[in-house]
Amino acid sequence: MADTSVSRLARLRHAAGYTQESFVTAFAREAAHLGVDASVSVRQLRRWERENPPPLPHPSQQTVLEAMFGVPLTEMGFDVPAHRVTVSAPISDPEEVKRRTFVADAGALAAAALVPARPGPRIGAADIARLRARLDGLYQMDHTAGSVPAMTQAHRIEDEITGALGAASYTGRIGRELQTMLAELHGHRAWYGYDGGRIDQGRAACMEALAAAQLVDNPLLQVSVLETLVLLAIKADRAWEAASAVENAYRLATRAGAGHTVHLVIALRDANVATHTGDLSGARRALSRAVSHQGHADTDAEVPNWAQFVGPFEVDYATADMYVRAEQPRRAVPFLRAAVRGIGGDLARNSASYRVKLAGVLLDAGEVDEACAEMSAVLAVCGGISSPRLLGKIREFQRSAAKVDSAAARECGECIREAVRGGTT
Incomplete structure (x- = not known):
């Protein structure tokens, strides 16, 4: 039996693996990610967990709490007034319209869209952080041990993410994070198809990754998939597909305001296509762009994980490839x-x-x-x-x-x- 002397909020915190001190740190980090002006102290957290009923969090604190734990504030043990309950209701009754706001606050809606309405584990920010660490670890595994063991690990992570998407309960923001990670995993599988010589499987994974990245409206993630598609299309002798992927990558990078490092990767893929087709003048132009972007790459404030491998050595390698061709x-x-x-x-x-x-x-x-x-x-x-x-x-x-x-x-x-x-x- 559950210990009724422990508050629901404390049980959620323990389940997520936080001490009171680490929770305060994670709360501040999550607020920054959400763009919400909210904070909490250890003293205030203790009051929330000790008092019955606990003091009601401010609306901004509510947004962060619901994002972290993936449950509405009411399920954390708080007495929440009707206008702060993060659910939606029908508006067909004209009398009801007079007695409540027309729609809930947009931030509350984003935090409260629990999916699905059936029994299952709760997925919150701490679960996302653990999955993210494992997903990011695939880059290191691939670089050091190769694509074969990385593929095995990727399948395990993918099963966990698809299982959560299909059976767990989570907020809309958490769901978006899960879908984004799934798109990244499809992108990893596309690369493993290229590295393993399974070109058709790699291209199929690219299509899945592009669709998933479009669903979460992440243009930089689409660019990462397209740069792998270029390599796969060249191997499949589909130069027109590779060239189209390059053009779309340029367009998406411009839309996203991408930095020099991302544009460097695209320029290198542009050079790959030109070299493959024997357009050596085009290859030289693309490599000149790559050299220019490389010279300004240190001004980038942030570089996506998938682009962090690139450097001057890639430009030298692509130049050598042109001379070999x-x-x-x-x-x-x-x-x-x-x-x-x-x-x-x-x-x-x-x-x-x-x-x-x-x-x-x-x-x-x-x-x-x-x-x-x-x-x-x-x-x-x-x-x-x-x-x-x-x-x-x-x-x-x-x-x-x-x-x-x-x-x-x-x-x-x-x-x-x-x-x-x-x-x-």
Whole structure:
């Protein structure tokens, strides 16, 4: 049986994992996110939890409390006057219209739209924070361990979010957060499709992500999906789709007032499309825009998680790709070397991928010994990365090296066979 000596508000706080002190901090943070001028002290919280009935919170405090716990104020143990109860009612009775406000306060409506009206767990701000931390952790997992384990974790998070959306009770604001995270997860799955060579699955995930991002009217999230769609469309040899995705990304970024870093990502995807189609003049123009945006990226006040991977090394890599497409591998080499030096160790999967690319270009440039030394260095460090795309690049190098009559190339080929057989990637 529940301890009736503990107030409903205290039980909600305990269930959300807050101490009284941490609740006060979380309350201030949530008020800032909501744009509400509201605060609470530990002393006031103790009065709310101790007194019966507790003192009624101010309307602004009510908005924050309902957003944090995902329940109306009445369910927290407060005696709430009728005009402050956050529910809607029919207005067909003309007598009723005379005795109440025509509609509830817009802020109250946003906080009180509980979904659905059936038994289920309550989802509040603390639950959202925990899901958000796990979702953000997918970036690090993908970069360090590869897309295969990240995909497994993404499916677990997706099941939890869709379960909450379908069976839990939550406010309208919490529901929007859940839908936004679901759109992000679809975007992650699109990338995993690209990394795993499952192009059709990746494109399908892109379509789901775009629809979900449109439903929550999040243009920057749509941009993040479109930049992945560019890569998938290029792999599917759908250059027109990739070019359309770039144009839409530019439009959405302008609408959202995006900073230089987001525009840098789009410019790089623009260069990807131009390089793929052999439009080297277009690639140079896109790369010039990328260089300009990179030079101003430090002025961005905020950068979305999905754009934080980008940096000068991406510009160097895209420039090298242009020279490879122009069949000038020797001109590509210094840009690839700069990219490998600049990417850093925290992006392990991409770092290994860059080095494999460098090894392949060195081989094309006739620098066989250096190419094989670079590949051997990759094999020594990529054992914990599970990425089908990286493995495919390594095997592509293996096939190219097999055509070279060189002791170093033969030895390197044997090392790759041993690594692949041992499950290195």
